[in-house]
Amino acid sequence: xxxxxxxxxxxxxxxxKQRDDGTALIYxxxxxxxxxxxxxxxxxxxxxxxxxxxxxxxxxxPDHNVPTTRRADGIAGISDPIARIQVETLDDNCREFGIxxxxxxxxxxxxxxxxxxxxxxxxxxxxxxxxxxxTSTHGALAALAHGIGTSEVEHVLAxxxxxxxxxxxxxxxxxxxxxPGVTAKDLALAIxxxxxxxxxxxxxxxFAGPAVxxxxxxxxxxxxxxxIEAGARAGVVACDETTLDYVRGRPYAPAGALWEQAxxxxxxxxxxxxxxxxxxxxxxxxxxAPQVSWGTSPEMVVGIDERIPELSAAQRPGxxxxxxxxxxxxxxxxxMAVTDIGVDRVFIGSCTxxxxxxxxxxxxxxxxxxxxxxxxxxxxxPGSGPVKLQAEEEGLHEIFLAAGFEWRDPGCSMCLxxxxxxxxxxxxxxxxxxxxxxxxQGHGGRTHLVSPAMAAAAAVAGHFTDVREMxxxxxxxx
Amino acid sequence: xxxxxxxxxxVAPLDRANVDTDQIIPKQFLKSxxxxxxxxxxxxxxxxxxxxxxxxxxxxxxxxxxxxLNAPRYxxxxxxxxxANFGCGSSREHAVWALEEYGFRVVVAPxxxxxxxxxxxxNGVLPIVLNxxxxxxxxxxxxxxxxxxxxxxxxxxxxxxxxxxEIPFDVDPFRKRCLLEGLDDIGVTLTDAxxxxxxxxxxxxxxxxxxxxxx
Numbered sequence: 079x080x081x082x083x084x085x086x087x088x089x090x091x092x093x094x095k096q097r098d099d100g101t102a103l104i105y106x107x108x109x110x111x112x113x114x115x116x117x118x119x120x121x122x123x124x125x126x127x128x129x130x131x132x133x134x135x136x137x138x139x140p141d142h143n144v145p146t147t148r149r150a151d152g153i154a155g156i157s158d159p160i161a162r163i164q165v166e167t168l169d170d171n172c173r174e175f176g177i178x179x180x181x182x183x184x185x186x187x188x189x190x191x192x193x194x195x196x197x198x199x200x201x202x203x204x205x206x207x208x209x210x211x212x213t214s215t216h217g218a219l220a221a222l223a224h225g226i227g228t229s230e231v232e233h234v235l236a237x238x239x240x241x242x243x244x245x246x247x248x249x250x251x252x253x254x255x256x257x258p259g260v261t262a263k264d265l266a267l268a269i270x271x272x273x274x275x276x277x278x279x280x281x282x283x284x285f286a287g288p289a290v291x292x293x294x295x296x297x298x299x300x301x302x303x304x305x306i307e308a309g310a311r312a313g314v315v316a317c318d319e320t321t322l323d324y325v326r327g328r329p330y331a332p333a334g335a336l337w338e339q340a341x342x343x344x345x346x347x348x349x350x351x352x353x354x355x356x357x358x359x360x361x362x363x364x365x366x367a368p369q370v371s372w373g374t375s376p377e378m379v380v381g382i383d384e385r386i387p388e389l390s391a392a393q394r395p396g397x398x399x400x401x402x403x404x405x406x407x408x409x410x411x412x413x414m415a416v417t418d419i420g421v422d423r424v425f426i427g428s429c430t431x432x433x434x435x436x437x438x439x440x441x442x443x444x445x446x447x448x449x450x451x452x453x454x455x456x457x458x459x460p461g462s463g464p465v466k467l468q469a470e471e472e473g474l475h476e477i478f479l480a481a482g483f484e485w486r487d488p489g490c491s492m493c494l495x496x497x498x499x500x501x502x503x504x505x506x507x508x509x510x511x512x513x514x515x516x517x518x519q520g521h522g523g524r525t526h527l528v529s530p531a532m533a534a535a536a537a538v539a540g541h542f543t544d545v546r547e548m549x550x551x552x553x554x555x556x
Numbered sequence: 557x558x559x560x561x562x563x564x565x566x567v568a569p570l571d572r573a574n575v576d577t578d579q580i581i582p583k584q585f586l587k588s589x590x591x592x593x594x595x596x597x598x599x600x601x602x603x604x605x606x607x608x609x610x611x612x613x614x615x616x617x618x619x620x621x622x623x624x625l626n627a628p629r630y631x632x633x634x635x636x637x638x639x640a641n642f643g644c645g646s647s648r649e650h651a652v653w654a655l656e657e658y659g660f661r662v663v664v665a666p667x668x669x670x671x672x673x674x675x676x677x678x679n680g681v682l683p684i685v686l687n688x689x690x691x692x693x694x695x696x697x698x699x700x701x702x703x704x705x706x707x708x709x710x711x712x713x714x715x716x717x718x719x720x721x722e723i724p725f726d727v728d729p730f731r732k733r734c735l736l737e738g739l740d741d742i743g744v745t746l747t748d749a750x751x752x753x754x755x756x757x758x759x760x761x762x763x764x765x766x767x768x769x770x771x
Binding site for chain 2: 092094095097099100101103105107108114115117118121126128131132133134135136137142143158160161163164167178199201203204209210211224225226227228229230232233236237238239241243275276279280306309311330332336337339340343375395396397399400403494495496513515516517518521522
């Protein structure tokens with residue numbers, strides 16, 4: 079067989095049938111469900127009189143609508159009656175069809191893309207789908223993972239397959255290592271800034287090179303998470319010892335002889351040395367600074383030591399108009415220094431950056447400091463129950479609380495503001511989430527995407543600032 | 557799904573690149589467990605001046621007179637003309653449900669985000685990709701005082717202008733057939749149930765850890 083990329087291998091291993099019309103049936107190993115995009119799919123099954131094809135492929139947890147305060151109140155604590163019905167509907171559907179669920183009061187509940195890898199529910203070599211675009215996160219495990227719409231949720235429930243056309247291969251090759259204080263989030267933002275939010279459309283991205291190999295699994299998840307912000311449904315990282323060390327011993331991961339058998343296959347989950355990619359992009363990781371987004375699309379991003387671009391620098395079709403509209407919405411001017419942007423709220427959380435290492439990086443910056451008086455609110459929302467527990471065992475919550483941060487319960491929270499956590503009109507937010515679209519974090523809210531360390535630094539300074547000047551050179555780099 | 561038939565419809569031009577699904581249908585409307593009821597909140601943040609909320613009566617909202625869909629000459633439009641990377645961001649199919657319920661049956665753009673593109677076909681909405689030159693010409697015509705009406709002929713894969721000029725377009729043959737025949741693609745896939753079972757048995761043998769863990 080000719081040389082294949084990692085994506086080629088994952089595709090081939092799940093190809094049920096290649097049809098004459100160019101489409102293919104692809105088998106799905108793991109299907110993650112949450113409350114927002116599944117109710118209409120379950121209803122569709124009922125209306126058509128269909129049953130799920132394979133119950134033990136599915137797992138569910140509520141995350142988008144759950145409150146991040148007073149968790150002990152459970153579903154009764156959801157003040158919005160429409161949201162409460164949606165969470166109850168997930169419980170009801172899982173009960174009716176016999177699907178494993180971590181409901182709101184389960185210690186393992188959390189953001190579905192944090193829960194999957196954490197529990198060993200998503201594994202190397204799998205095909206993973208979910209009615210959520212950030213399913214690309216699981217590609218960090220050398221899995222083929224992508225978001226789907228609700229009709230496809232129903233399709234996977236009913237047939238265990240998706241009808242697809244194979245994507246093209248793009249390799250994002252990092253050169254050198256990330257400097258201290260520059261993280262996976264900064265790398266992700268820099269890549270999107272380079273190739274644009276449509277740069278990866280039609281491709282599966284493979285992140286490679288020394289800077290990616292040196293990332294922890296959690297850093298790789300952050301990177302793959304934002305593949306969709308570059309337009310790519312899926313992003314992958316090759317399997318290595320870091321991957322295996324992460325998966326070993328997880329609650330739903332194989333053990334004993336089954337583990338040995340799995341590992342033998344997982345070691346093959348790398349692109350062949352002479353595999354051909356349809357497109358290649360090189361990124362000089364060693365030259366990157368911490369990134370801050372200034373506009374209403376993740377591609378509108380610059381280094382902390384840079385200025386918002388002049389409109390004359392726009393190159394792509396329509397880009398100048400987009401920049402103008404974005405700056406008007408954001409209340410900012412071309413040529414302004416990013417460090418002159420004040421911050422009203424700070425959000426550390428989301429499926430991009432709410433894992434234990436993210437919280438450790440933020441806490442390291444915050445320790446012994448205070449949230450600036452000009453900041454209305456700073457909050458930390460752990461990605462899952464186990465992340466919260468671990469952080470409390472390490473005393474991170476005390477560091478955040480002493481500095482003036484709020485310490486919340488797990489959920490998607492202010493990343494998309496479906497629950498009560500949101501920005502007011504005109505407010506600027508240093509956010510570790512993934513999208514800075516208009517109104518994403520609240521009507522009229524202004525989002526700036528940053529790493530957890532940069533969000534923590536902004537909270538302390540009251541404006542964006544270079545975190546590398548706040549911490550000793552020994553920290554960071556993860 | 558209803559079969560997609562040739563029709564003539566009015567074009568509404570939305571001259572903005574990278575329109576994301578958060579703009580098409582904002583998150584506060586995703587709490588519904590139904591597939592319907594989204595049309596009044598299509599482009600909510602642009603269409604209205606006041607903040608949208610699921611409880612609000614659409615007749616009591618403050619209309620934004622500057623938003624293109626509110627212009628009298630684009631009322632009743634069934635073809636949305638858009639710019640590059642339309643439908644980027646979230647996978648929410650609610651975006652297509654909102655467009656469809658508002659009355660759009662076709663979206664024409666130079667490029668689409670993958671998940672949105674796929675969601676369209678599942679709901680009888682046809683996304684058409686044209687080159688930037690054709691798109692620019694259509695914008696000029698749609699922006700003119702008289703506006704623009706187009707005939708969409710999926711079977712022949714062409715748009716017909718009032719002048720009689722035609723613009724051909726490509727479409728995936730499988731998706732074309734599903735639209736034209738109004739096929740339920742779950743039903744189509746289940747005709748391959750035997751192939752799925754054969755694959756699954758082989759897959760289980762090769763990767764037993766992928767099965768039975770979540771019980």
